[in-house]
Amino acid sequence: MLRDSQRLRAKWVKIAPHINDTVLLTSAIILAVQMNQAPFVHGWLTAKVLGLLLYIGLGMLALRFAKTKPVKALAFLSAIAVFVYIVLVAVTKNPLLSL
Numbered sequence: 001m002l003r004d005s006q007r008l009r010a011k012w013v014k015i016a017p018h019i020n021d022t023v024l025l026t027s028a029i030i031l032a033v034q035m036n037q038a039p040f041v042h043g044w045l046t047a048k049v050l051g052l053l054l055y056i057g058l059g060m061l062a063l064r065f066a067k068t069k070p071v072k073a074l075a076f077l078s079a080i081a082v083f084v085y086i087v088l089v090a091v092t093k094n095p096l097l098s099l
Contacts, residue, residue: 017063021056028052047095051086055079 007013028049037045062075088097 017059021059024052024056043095044089044093047089048086051082051089055082055086058082 032045032049035045058075058079062072062079066072066075085097089095
């Protein structure tokens, strides 16, 4: 992505993010159904779903839409930060992360 590697042109590299995003979204839906919780009723689940959508959007920006390397790098680092937030919300069940 940042080094213009030839490996980024491989077919599996272009398909893998779509598979990952589909698995994550499906997991979020299954979690909500199994727990009998509506995503926009419980704050922690809402935060996870919205964080996941932001993560996917940042990933798309980093891998597809960003034209300059600084924007790609910022989107990539932001996606990692959002991923860490999602994990912390999952562990604490608190969208504000106040322990």
